[in-house]
Amino acid sequence: MKGSLIIVGFFALGTVFGLSRVLPFDIAQTDVSFYALAALMFSVGVSVGSDPQTLKSFRSLNPRLVLLPVMTIAGTLTGSALISLLLTHRSLADCLAIGSGFGYYSLSSIFITEYRGAELGTIALLANISREILTLLAAPLLVRWFGNLAPISAGGATTMDTTLPVITRTAGQQFVVVSIFHGFIVDFSVPWLVTLFCSL
Known part of the structure; x- marks a missing residue:
């Protein structure tokens, strides 16, 4: 949760800097967000590739539980459509x-900002931080109410x-x-699905 609050703090600081014109306006018009996204994608790849134990542990997984990330993705998209x-x-599409x-x-807020603008990117940032915080608090x-797989899906x-x-x-x-398996699969789907829906 501390990491989420730090991210929100940096977002708020950036907003204050933007409103007060402390930084040159040209910075917002450059490819800074693209390079930040590229660096983020690189770091995600490094974190996955540097932990071969995670990939090995997937072999011991119950085959039925492989459907959990699929159902999380389907459920989230159904809820978003509703x-x-x-x-x-x-x-x-938004x-x-x-x-x-x-x-x-x-990752998702940078992608959405690139494709659809800062307003929708900000909404994505707040919506996704809220999902994480609610999971941390309501696990x-x-x-108790829905079973052991519920906080994983949430x-x-x-x-x-x-x-x-x-x-x-x-x-x-x-x-x-x-x-870990659930997070890995859902995590991997984010850039593909966000890009797909932003392109519609």
Whole structure:
């Protein structure tokens, strides 16, 4: 949760800098966000490639649990599509793009800002941070009401990093591999799905 608050703090600081014109306006018109995105994608690749144990542990996974990330993706997109019916000022593609962040706010918000502008990118940032924070806070209730897989599905792409400790504590140590696998697959889908829906 500390990491989420730091990200929000930097976002707020950037907003203040932008409003007060402390930095030259030309910075916003350059490819800074593109290079930040490229660096972020590189760091994601390094983190996945540097931990071969994670990939090996996937082999011991129950085949039925392989469907969990698929159902998380399908459920999130279905919910986003239903929400678009209420948000008449937002298109279906916009809502699906935001939902496709699956809690991965740093990556998805940069993509959406690049394709659709800063306003929608900001909404994506806040929506995906909210998903992570709600998972962190509500994990015990999710386990009690819906079962051990509920906080994993709710956590989306964050289940292999920031929400993993609370999932382990509330769902049990036996769900660590499931949580990491789920986070890995959902995480991998983010750039593809966000790009797809932003292109529509």
